Amino acid sequence: MLSLKEKKRLNLLKQKKYRQKYGFFIAEGDKIVKDFLRSDWEVHDLFVVKDWTANIQGEELQKNTRVHIIDRDELKKVSSLTTPHNVLAVVKIPERKTHFTPDPEKLVLMLDEIKDPGNLGTIIRTASWFGIHDILCSTNSVDVFNPKVIQSSMSALIHVRVWYQDLKKSLEQFKEADIPVYGTFLSGENIYEATLRSNGVILMGNESRGIAAELEPYISRKITIPAFLQPKRGTIESLNVATATGIICAEFRK
Amino acid sequence: MLSLKEKKRLNLLKQKKYRQKYGFFIAEGDKIVKDFLRSDWEVHDLFVVKDWTANIQGEELQKNTRVHIIDRDELKKVSSLTTPHNVLAVVKIPERKTHFTPDPEKLVLMLDEIKDPGNLGTIIRTASWFGIHDILCSTNSVDVFNPKVIQSSMSALIHVRVWYQDLKKSLEQFKEADIPVYGTFLSGENIYEATLRSNGVILMGNESRGIAAELEPYISRKITIPAFLQPKRGTIESLNVATATGIICAEFRK
Numbered sequence A, B: 001m002l003s004l005k006e007k008k009r010l011n012l013l014k015q016k017k018y019r020q021k022y023g024f025f026i027a028e029g030d031k032i033v034k035d036f037l038r039s040d041w042e043v044h045d046l047f048v049v050k051d052w053t054a055n056i057q058g059e060e061l062q063k064n065t066r067v068h069i070i071d072r073d074e075l076k077k078v079s080s081l082t083t084p085h086n087v088l089a090v091v092k093i094p095e096r097k098t099h100f101t102p103d104p105e106k107l108v109l110m111l112d113e114i115k116d117p118g119n120l121g122t123i124i125r126t127a128s129w130f131g132i133h134d135i136l137c138s139t140n141s142v143d144v145f146n147p148k149v150i151q152s153s154m155s156a157l158i159h160v161r162v163w164y165q166d167l168k169k170s171l172e173q174f175k176e177a178d179i180p181v182y183g184t185f186l187s188g189e190n191i192y193e194a195t196l197r198s199n200g201v202i203l204m205g206n207e208s209r210g211i212a213a214e215l216e217p218y219i220s221r222k223i224t225i226p227a228f229l230q231p232k233r234g235t236i237e238s239l240n241v242a243t244a245t246g247i248i249c250a251e252f253r254k
Helices: A004-012 A016-022 A030-038 A050-056 A072-078 A117-129 A147-153 A167-176 A213-218 A241-253 B004-012 B016-022 B030-038 B050-056 B072-078 B117-129 B147-153 B167-176 B213-218 B241-253
Strands: A024-028 A043-049 A066-070 A087-092 A107-111 A134-137 A161-164 A181-190 A200-204 A221-224 B024-028 B043-049 B066-070 B087-092 B107-111 B134-137 B161-164 B181-190 B200-204 B221-224
Touching: A004 A016, A004 A072, A016 A024, A024 A030, A024 A147, A030 A043, A030 A050, A030 A087, A043 A050, A043 A072, A050 A066, A050 A087, A066 A072, A107 A117, A107 A167, A107 A241, A117 A134, A117 A147, A117 A241, A117 B241, A167 A181, A167 A213, A181 A213, A181 A241, A200 A241, A241 B117, A241 B241, B004 B016, B004 B072, B016 B024, B024 B030, B024 B147, B030 B043, B030 B050, B030 B087, B043 B050, B043 B072, B050 B066, B050 B087, B107 B117, B107 B167, B107 B241, B117 B134, B117 B147, B117 B241, B167 B181, B167 B213, B181 B213, B181 B241, B200 B241
Parallel strands: A043 A066, A107 A134, A107 A200, A134 A161, A181 A200, A181 A221, B043 B066, B107 B134, B107 B200, B134 B161, B181 B200, B181 B221
Antiparallel strands: A024 A087, A043 A087, B024 B087, B043 B087
C-alpha cells in the first residue's frame, strides 16, 4: 500500500528542484534497479509489485533498503514510464567534490548544453562502453538524475561520473595543463584520418546550435565526421549528437 | 481557427491505424516542415500560428497546400510536442511498391523489431548521413510515421526509404543473390579489424533481445563493437542500438 505522503514524495522527485532538496532520485526498470542494488550506490527505498518480490530477495538487497510492496496500479501512478516495470527504486545522490580537476592521463567527454534527456542517457551509456569515466556538462545541461536520463543510460551511471561545472573555466585549466581539446564541428579535420591521442577532452555541442562561440578559442583541434555523399537536392541533416559522440569515442578507443 | 473536425482528424493521425486509413502523417517543427515543403513529398495541410506565416510564403509553399492560420493555444492542443513550434504539417504517405528487391550494388540497413521511436528516427538520420538509402524493418517494428520517429529523424526520411517486410523472406532473397549479411552481436569479428565491403546488409537487433534466432542462419558474418575495458565489478551495459548503428555505418563508409 502506497501512502499519500509517499506518493507525493515520489512525484516530487520527478523534478530537479526536489531531487536537489532531498538528495534522492528515482530509478525504474527491473534490470536498472538490480544494477543499482548490486552497485555501491545506496538504494534507500524499493517499491515492488507483489508477484515480483521473489526477484529481489536475500543477497540481492542492500542492508538498509526499505522494501514496500505495492499494487501494479499504484506503481502506474508514480511511474514515469508509459509501461511500468515491476519495481521502482529511490536512490541516494552521491556526495562529491564540486569540481573535476584535469588529469593528463584521462580521456574525458565535455558536453555543452545537451538538452535532450535521451541524448544525455545514451552518451553516458556510450562513455561507459568505451571506458570514459568522466563527463563534464555545462551547468545549463539537462539534469543527469532526470528519470528519462536514468532510463536511457541503463545504469551506466554506475561506471561514469557526471560533473556540472563552468566549461570555460574548466577549459582554461585544461589549456594550462597542456591537455588537447577536440571540438566536433560540421567541418574540420576528418576524424578517420586524424591521429588521435588516448588522452584529452572530446567536446560536443548543443543539439541545435553546436558548440558555444566562447568555448571555441580553447579548442586545439577541430574534428568532423564526414558525410558519405551530399544529396542532389537540399542539404543533409547533421548526425544526432549522441550518435556523433558514439562514432567519435569509437575512433578514439579503437 | 481550428474546427472540431480538423482537431479530431489531427489527433487521430497520432495513431498508426488512422494514418494507414487516411494515408497521411503529421510532421512538426519549423525546420522539418520547411524541409518537407521543399521536397517532393506532398504537404496537404499546414497549420501555422499567425506571427509565423511570413516564414512560409510565396515560393516556399507547394501549389496544393492548404494553409490554416491558428492560435498558439490551438496548436498546443493538437501537437505531440511538449513545447510546440510554429507550424504543423499534414503530409501524404507516399505510395510505393510493396517490397524491396535485393540490389548487389547497395548497402542497406535491416532492423529486427526496433521498438523505440527515438531509436528508429535517429537511425534514419544516420542512414541519410552515410548515404544509405534503404532501411528494411520487420513488420513488428515501430511505425516510421509515428510523430516521435518523424521528430527524431529530422526530415532525413526525405532521403531514405523505409520498407516493412518479412525479414526472413528478404534474407532468403539476399542469400540467393549472394549478397553478404553482417549481423551485429555482443561477440563476433572486431568491426575495426574486419574487411568490410561497400555493399550488403547490416542487420541490427531489437533493443532488449538482439537479433531473432530465426534470422541467424542467414548471417554471413557476425560483427561486434568491442568495449574498451570490462569494469571490475558487474557487467557493462551494451551500446544503445542507434549508437551502435552509427558506429557500424561509419566503419562501412569511411
